[in-house]
Amino acid sequence: AQSVTQLGSHVSVSEGALVLLRCNYSSSVPPYLFWYVQYPNQGLQLLLKYTTGATLVKGINGFEAEFKKSETSFHLTKPSAHMSDAAEYFCAVSGRSSASKIIFGSGTRLSIRP
Amino acid sequence: KAGVTQTPRYLIKTRGQQVTLSCSPISGHRSVSWYQQTPGQGLQFLFEYFSETQRNKGNFPGRFSGRQFSNSRSEMNVSTLELGDSALYLCASSLAGTGKITDTQYFGPGTRLTVL
Numbered sequence: 001a002q003s004v005t006q007l008g009s010h011v012s013v014s015e016g017a018l019v020l021l022r023c024n025y026s027s028s029v030p031p032y033l034f035w036y037v038q039y040p041n042q043g044l045q046l047l048l049k050y051t052t053g054a055t056l057v058k059g060i061n062g063f064e065a066e067f068k069k070s071e072t073s074f075h076l077t078k079p080s081a082h083m084s085d086a087a088e089y090f091c092a093v094s095g096r097s098s099a100s101k102i103i104f105g106s107g108t109r110l111s112i113r114p
Numbered sequence: 115k116a117g118v119t120q121t122p123r124y125l126i127k128t129r130g131q132q133v134t135l136s137c138s139p140i141s142g143h144r145s146v147s148w149y150q151q152t153p154g155q156g157l158q159f160l161f162e163y164f165s166e167t168q169r170n171k172g173n174f175p176g177r178f179s180g181r182q183f184s185n186s187r188s189e190m191n192v193s194t195l196e197l198g199d200s201a202l203y204l205c206a207s208s209l210a211g212t213g214k215i216t217d218t219q220y221f222g223p224g225t226r227l228t229v230l
Contacts, residue, residue, distance in 0.1 A: 041223065042224075043204050043205075043206070043222050043223050043224055044157075044219075044221040046218050046219065046220075049218075090157060099170060101159045101170060101172060102159055103159075104156055104157035104158075106156045107156060107157075
């Protein structure tokens with residue numbers, strides 16, 4: 001069974017500062033890992049995903065995440081925050097079989113201070 | 115290419131009623147998944163349909179059901195509504211040509227259901 005924990009329900013950073021959103025997972029098998037973003041009154045949008053291969057994954061809007069098996073982590077980072085990054089971010093995990101379900105974290109709300 | 119559309123966007127029902135939500139996937143997408151989003155439980159997977167067949171199901175009671183039509187449009191039905199069913203219901207579609215879970219899912223804006 002898989003599970004995912006997002007540390008910090010709310011993160012606030014200044015515009016131009018580093019964004020770091022934390023995600024730890026639990027899985028008995030090598031997982032697939034995802035980061036999604038949700039803007040107010042909208043559905044989710046995939047930022048990036050890790051399936052196999054390179055552990056540093058680059059996504060849209062300047063975000064990237066690194067899969068660290070030894071730490072069971074998949075933290076999301078962006079070097080310089082923009083006001084438009086303010087949104088809810090969800091980390092998700094799934095197994096690798098076709099019967100696997102995606103399990104979402106509880107979400108982290110990112111606020112950007114001018 | 116048009117995105118995933120969900121109708122209606124907002125819905126108010128009373129306890130005991132039933133409701134049907136509709137989802138039109140992106141043209142060419144064959145997989146449709148449904149999710150429930152609530153402040154308390156977060157995002158939870160309901161079920162997935164592929165080529166008119168339910169391929170995967172989450173841990174929800176039988177009051178929650180769905181179906182997919184030959185044009186890949188999907189409907190979700192909730193019978194005997196309870197107050198706890200108030201939520202944002204999200205639909206997502208993917209090409210799923212190979213049935214892989216890693217196929218990118220594209221989400222609609224959701225239907226906001228309020229049960230009074």
